[in-house]
Amino acid sequence: MTRLLVVGGINMDYVFEAPCLPRTGETLGGQSFRRASGGKGADQAVAATRLGAEAWLVGCTGDDAEGRELLGRLRAEGVRTDHVATTADAPTGAAAVFACQGESAIAVVPGANHRLSAAHVRAAEPLFGRSDLVLAELGIPLAAALEAAELAHRHGKPFLLTPSPAGAIPPELARRVHLFLANEHELMAGFGDGESDWRALLARWPGRIVVTRGGEGAAHVDAQGTLHEQPAFRVPVIDTTGAGDAFAAALAVHWALGIPRAMRLACAVAALAVRGFGSQSTLPTQRELQDFLERADS
Template sequence: MKKITVLGSLNADTILHIPHLPQQGETLAMDDASTAPGGKGANQAVAAKRLGADVNFIGAVGDDQNGQLLLDALQADGIDTAHVAELSGVATGAAYIMLEADSNNTILILGGANRQVNESNVAAADATIKASDVLIAQFETPMVATLSAFKAAKAADVMTVLNPAPATKDIPAELLALTDLVVPNETEAEIITGIPVTDDLSMESAAKRLQEMGAKNVIITVGERGSYFHMADGENGFVPALKVKAVDTTAAGDTFIGALTTKLDADMRNVEDAVRFANAAAAITVQGAGAQPSIPTLDQVNASRG
């Protein structure tokens, strides 16, 4: 069983079901509201666990009701939370997801305890990181912690996967140099590289730019269209997404990354097959509501692929 460690965020998601985004000054009635466990890091960990990996988590929650909700959710999926700190006097991270009738979403994040994750948390999990096959991180926790974790991972020849979200133009070159695989969506790729990702040529240009910035291998996800990969050895290609009726796209990208890392070999030679598997998992996620509640199991993904 592949061992995956996730350094990342835990958020209590409040999902606001709305007809459309309100204009400035507009009062708009919601159709519904619900709460579910989320956070990019937690979602990716849940996806990896449900799809067959042994998963450890590094992060932080507040010593509050939402923190306990999120810990309970991870533990219910069998994820090791020994390295999730419970901080007093700090609120657990939260996300407010405005889900429109057409299934698109807009998300506001309150970092809370996630912003307190630091090098000490990483140092405490050093042995866990070095015993892993893959380390995954995002940018909902401080970059200094991610850099420290990636240094530890590469010292032990552990594969590093970076989901640069929320995106920033100022990713340290040192971090990208330690990144084996970077996985942005098209919006994030544009923010980081300055290249609008609109067609095959621009996907290739953005991927090459990310490699010039230091990342070895690149996968750019482009929503309902699919995913483009460009590897260090020059191999590249596009894998179309499965056509499904989307209900809620929340956690689709997180499911993709969790699924991808469970299937991707250490040499990444099977990248196209791994992307196809990840696309299938994400396709199931968008057909359900909520982040973690919609993430599929391995049996569900295998059944969907025939």
């Protein structure tokens, strides 16, 4: 069983389904509304647990009804929340998700996620020694992400990073990352430097990046300079929210198989994740993943 430590955000998602995305000054009639568990860290931890891993989450919620509800849901999924802090200084993080014909636009208010400190992460140091690898994202303060990277390095654990929200990546963090898991926008924002060809960027960082390309699948250039491309699985798309988190968690869970094989499994998990609304409700179990791959191979 893979033991995965996730350091990242926890949000309550407010999902609005509409026929199209609203423009400035426009009021649209929506088709449905729901509240759902979200946040990149929480999504990744739940995805890993459903795939059979043991997952711990280091994060922060507000001392409010939303935070208590989300913690209850995480525990019901089997996620270990011993090191999820609670703060009275900020509300639980929230995201407004506008879903339209299989695409989504998201606005995030980080709230308590930005109260996660380096000290909180440091308090979880025993988990770094017990985990097989560490998965983090940038929806938390940089100091917390840096502390996670340093502790992973100290304990000799692979450190995987989803560079989201997109932007320049500080060199002191980049040097500790074993593998970046980025979509094309994040790739260009973090590594582009004027370059617009994702293949050229992967070649500049051999062995360091997996890029996810939505309906085109995923790709990686290994340390020897060989390009590995994994096509996406063709499935009906209902909502892409959380598909990248599902991919990241699946690749981490299957890390021991090597990146090319792990990418195929991660693409399958991402395909299953877009079959309904919400970032966690459709995350597959290991059995569902195996059944899906058997059908795809038949």
